[in-house]
Amino acid sequence: MRCPLLNEASAELLLAYCARRLDPEMARVLERHMEHCAECRAFGEQQRAVWEALDAWEALPVSPDFDERLYRRIEAAGRASGPRLRLPAWLRVPVPLAVASALLVAALLLKVPRPALPEPDQAEYLEAEGVERALEDIEMLRALNLVAQASPPNTQRM
């Protein structure tokens, strides 16, 4: 068997062995190896010493009023944020999207009625203005979509 101490990745075996997380078959192989390899034996003994030293470090008990203090904080946080309108989860993404779509449709509808054909110069001006407005609408829609995606926040990523 190759000495696990030869590289960092395989030393993981010895760490797992000392943590008693190695499967029995592999543990037996490693024990046989350690009988002959002084280096691994020393590593194992030192790691076991660390493991036992850490075992001896007991944490203190949690204060009996921990929950009470937490519930007070939760209550205070609830009061500070005030009553908030909460949409059901299935409405949280579609509603902002629907609002964005409605705004876009409204913007398009406002452009539809054209009373008369303008003069060529004016038509060019209005065309440019229309393109500009359409670009603004697209920007706004993009911003709204970003808001919709950002809400609710992804808490898994903190």
Added chain:
Amino acid sequence: MPSRVKTCMAAVAALEPDAQLMLRVKEGDAASFDLLLARHRAPVVHYLYRMVQNQAVAEELAQEVFLRVYKARWSYEPTAKFTTWLFRIATHLALNHLRDGRADRAGESLDQEAPGCLLRQLPDRRPTIEQELLEEVRRAEVRMAVMALPGKQRAAVLMHKYLEMEYTQIARVLNCSESAVKSLLFRAYEKLRARLAHLV
């Protein structure tokens, strides 16, 4: 019962118990939050205590962890193990605390007695006093050795040793690769062996 509802119920049933509880908290069930708190209060406080080595600060940070969990209940989605999320918040808060140097400003830990301080607290000279002193010196050495580790190495060791987390979960908590966790642990244990091996 519609098949979609059946599928959803089967998916919820397949979730780990913590995720099921958190989904109930999301639906407004306060009792489920109590259960989650009862289940994870001690592990979170103990983990934070070993991270910052001050019981008062650890409890304060743990309160912040559970407060954040409660506040985020509306947007909770069981995409990862609940404990991964929980300890990710805890680690984030602890590392921020250590990074800000608040641990230094707080001075000596309230509960971290230096061996010299203990001498003054000894009530009498019972026969076991030497043994008690040795044990205390030993514990102080362990605390100092762990405290000397960089924040991420410390977090990795504590999750590996005391929370018995797998490399994959530690990697998710620390937001790094599994190989990076193995490397962190290898280096951390190497330092601990150098400092603590004489305690055999």
